[in-house]
Amino acid sequence: MTDPALDTLFWPFVTDQLTWPEGGALFLRARDGWALRQRPWPGLVCEQTFKPDADALARAGFAVNDESIGTRKFPLVLVLPPRQRAEARALLARAIEATEPGGRVICAMSNNEGAKSGEADLRRLAGTVEVASKNKCRVFWTAPLGDAIDRALLAEWRELDAVRPIEGGRFVSRPGVFAWDRIDIASALLAEHLPADLAGSAADLGAGFGYLSVELLTRCAGIRALDVYEAERRALDLARINLASFADRARLRFHWHDVAAGLPSTYDVIVTNPPFHAQRGVDRPDIGRRFIAAAAGALRPRGRLWLVANRHLAYEGVLTQEFARVRVVAQAHGFKVIEAVAGK
Secondary structure (H helix, E strand, O other), rough: OOOHHHHHHHHHHHOOOOOOOOOEEEEEEEEHHHHHOOOOOOOOOEOOOOOOHHHHHOOOOOOOOOOHHHOOOEEEEEEEEOOOOOHHHHHHHHHOEEEEEEEEEEEEHHHHHHHHHHHHHHHHHHHHHHEEEOOOOEEEEOOOOOOOOHHHHHHHOOOOOOOOOHHHHHHEEOOOOOOOOOOOOOHHHHHHHHOOOOOOEEEEEOOOOOHHOOOOOOOOEEEEEEEEEEEEEEHHHHHHHHHHOOOOEEEEEEOOOOOOHHHOOOOOEEEEOOOOEOOOOEEEEHHHHHHHHHHHHHHEEEEEEEEEEEOOOOOOOHHHHOOOOEEEEEEEEOOOEEEEOOOO
């Protein structure tokens, strides 16, 4: 898969508009791709909280999530800002904080994902910014950082993605995770139809900040163990907080894990609202199908899968192939709730 924003981020170095520093660089929201492989980038250290991307970087031989990141400052910080504005602003502030005096921050974004706004935000924080366009993206970078930094704005933006209460304090969340400031309609529909007789060892696949896990444990007294799987570490950290009050009645385990790669344990019950978009907004119904296949491989005989999906997604084919019994339990608001039961 092509990654125009990643290619554009490294374009100023490939064309010698900028010089790669001897002291290396920090790459926030790093992704693997051709741009990282076209030449050596000495001293590059990557940070990535999304497990599939972190695994791809590690397989390619890059240093990922090194323990030194929190204490070092770098002569160069590269950023692929996310689409969510508050999260992106907080990330820009963090990038500047991680940069040595006289160093630079450089960012790239797709034009249809807020590149113009991202450029304006970096200029507000750092002063002078240079910009170039390529691949329907915009790459923009600071002058050597010094007194032009707006320190008050930096402090304000650094807290924009802080953990905070939502839903009247029932949960905590933060900008950038899925449906971060609300209970998403599909998950609420699934929770409404979870039967009280679900029991045994359970898993929540793609748990987000933990809403479905909380509902499962609240509604189903027979659940004695729950494994929480989430590929975005920022969301998994929230799930730990939101589920802390259940630790006395159920064994809880939290996994920073790519569900599409399969599951390491077996279960009596699995619940899931599988994603059908990739991180960058691309439709990926195959991800949902891989979640279903992973669930089928991990359910014990007569184990039960409860899932919710967009009504137009044709998951029934893989469900009937993988499970002994499949039924649509409810349809509302453009979504469907399905129960699938494993064979003997």
